[in-house]
Amino acid sequence: MPLPEVSQFIPHIAYDSVVFGFSKGKLKILLMEYHDTGWFALPGGFVERSENLEDAVKRGLNERTGLKEIYLEQFHTFGDTSRYRPEVMRRILEANGHLIPENYWMLDRFFSIAYYALIDYEKVTLMPDALSDSIAWYEIDKLPDLILDHGKIVQKALQTLRENLDRKLIGGNLLPERFTMNELQAVYEAILGQKLRRTSFQRKMLSLDILDRHEKLFTGKSHKAPYLYSFKTH
Amino acid sequence: MPLPEVSQFIPHIAYDSVVFGFSKGKLKILLMEYHDTGWFALPGGFVERSENLEDAVKRGLNERTGLKEIYLEQFHTFGDTSRYRPEVMRRILEANGHLIPENYWMLDRFFSIAYYALIDYEKVTLMPDALSDSIAWYEIDKLPDLILDHGKIVQKALQTLRENLDRKLIGGNLLPERFTMNELQAVYEAILGQKLRRTSFQRKMLSLDILDRHEKLFTGKSHKAPYLYSFKTH
DNA sequence: TTCTATTGTTTCAATATGAGACAATATTAA
DNA sequence: TTAATATTGTCTCATATTGAAACAATAGAA
Structure with missing residues (x-):
């Protein structure tokens, strides 16, 4: 699989999704593990040039879970310069055997728009993407270390979910x-x-x-x- | 004043701010009116290449209000393709006498990260930017039509402010x-x-x-x- | 000194919540 | 067949919160 070209996507903009599920009395989220790095990250992706932001998130979630209708809520956009760590993405791509061009767009600074999703654990069929060994459920209080600021993103998602729980009556989506x-x-x-x-x-x-x-x-x-x-x- | 160059800013990313003030018993927000167009818009701007998102918003608000310490809250990021209306920005720039280069970056599709601010009305010294005739207060229920989706942004800001009012006890900032x-x-x-x-x-x-x-x-x-x-x- | 408008406090009813008791019932054990 | 057990649905009562209004205090005007 060739490297994605910037002509297809909007540069500098990504999304990350915190997908909550509930099973055996535990709250869980989906994490990807990248090939040959031991690195864990939230499922995320890029927005196509003519695609609505929310459609991009739904597309990504559908590719990884098989679900069409998903309860989705945007909760924060992360735009600190400390997110800019080109060596992280470089290692992930190289571990997949890619030769990385000069000034490759995926190594640029990215702003990430974060969403959380609530889904029925039993309805999911998990499918890793090209860069990942696996996508799997992890208990919310037994998460491995995550790349970049993804740990902070999870915490903010959980905080927002708690605040919205009574106000929006969304618990049933799990x-x-x-x-x-x-x-x-x-x-x-x-x-x-x-x-x-x-x-x-x-x-x-x-x-x-x-x-x-x-x-x-x-x-x-x-x-x-x-x-x-x-x-x-x- | 020359056109801003893309080398200074991150393309495709903008912020808009809904600045709330309170005076004579009325809730008001700041709007810019662009030269020779009759168009009104929220005060916004771009993020410099090595600047934190939130610092960019604070910088913009400081330039327009003179305030250093501002209560600021991010509430939503708008990323629909319907926001892509290059003719709007073209008209604004041309009304300022600019000659617009081929594929000029400010005419691209933008994602806007929206913040609301609560400030002490009396402490503000309003300063328009280069593209604007004026920056002024408008009562929240007597707003003129706004460009693009800025009307929707204001409504979402107001909704979020209402939801946060009791939870965060932020009324005093006005x-x-x-x-x-x-x-x-x-x-x-x-x-x-x-x-x-x-x-x-x-x-x-x-x-x-x-x-x-x-x-x-x-x-x-x-x-x-x-x-x-x-x-x-x- | 009296009157007026507004503020700070108190009262009482109505509603919501915390903590626990009680009754109902699906299955197992005697 | 009957008794025991675990869990569910409902009810009760004490406590806390809120709605609505009365009451007392007071700065200035008449």
Whole structure:
């Protein structure tokens, strides 16, 4: 695969995405591991010359997860000069066997527009890109070191997600269509990083009038079966 | 004044700032009017090759207002292809008597990183830039039509300001060091676009333990004199 | 001295939240 | 068949917060 040409993309502009998923009671994000470097990074990419910014992000996420409809939110643009570390991208490209031209555009200073995405963990089919060995889930509190300022980007994403959780009622995007109240509470607890009172949480969620109640879920466990809920589509 | 050269700036990247001020009970923002076009726009600019993004915004605001310390918050980056309207910038530059080179960088597609600023109206000395006839205050609900998507940028700024008002307790940045409770309430009402209950507002503000109470303000009016308050510096 | 307008405080009702009790129930064990 | 267990959904009551209004204080004018 040849090196991307600057004629196709807007120089100096990139996006990075913090893709949140929820599984086994843990909040997780997607990380790429680059060939032969041991380096981890957020899934990101560039914007084509005639492409809307948000379409570029969706395109990139679709290529890596197979998902078409994704809950996406822009949260910050990172533009410090300290991000300019051409030797990092050089090493990544060289580790892929590329010969890098003089003044190659991908080694320039980049501004990164960061988005977070909330997706249903079970619906994802992970596909690495050309530069990466792998793309995989990592627990949010067991992340490896990340290149450049990607660690800071993750922290800012998590902070914004926490602030938006109640205001935008977005927790459900991390669950399948139908879920139990207990599962929803576990999502909230994982995002906020703290336990919530079961009865208060249930009362609050029901009083918001955003949930539909469906049939009971019989798990085979020896106790009362919980109802399944879904978010109202209105 | 010669045309800026691309060697000095990062191409494709601009910032726009929504500068809020408060005067005579009204929330206002700064707008530039370009020479001989009748066009209004937000104060904005470009980022120098070795300059931090936020430093560029502060530099631009300092050049136009004379202020050094400014409460500044990034709120969104606008990157739709519909922003690409080279004829707009062409007309602005030509109205200033410039001869525009082939493929001139300022006519390219730009991503704009938008910030809002909150400043003390009284402390500002307005200075237009080279392309503008004027820079002046406009009431937020009596704005003229703005170029490109600047109207949308203002709306998003206002929305973000409203959401952040209570969470970040930033209203005081629009007032002088010392102010009455009534003035603070007027700021909140102007931002939120709705009346607030005087007694609830006072109780709330005092209970937050963020204000210092100082001497009374004697205005000469025939009624009880209000106290002056200031925000705790902590 | 009285009156007026506005400020700071208090009161009481209405609403929301914290903490826990209680009843219902799906399955297992006796 | 019955009792035990774990978990769910609901209810209760104490506490905190907010809405709405009354009340007291006071700077200047009449």
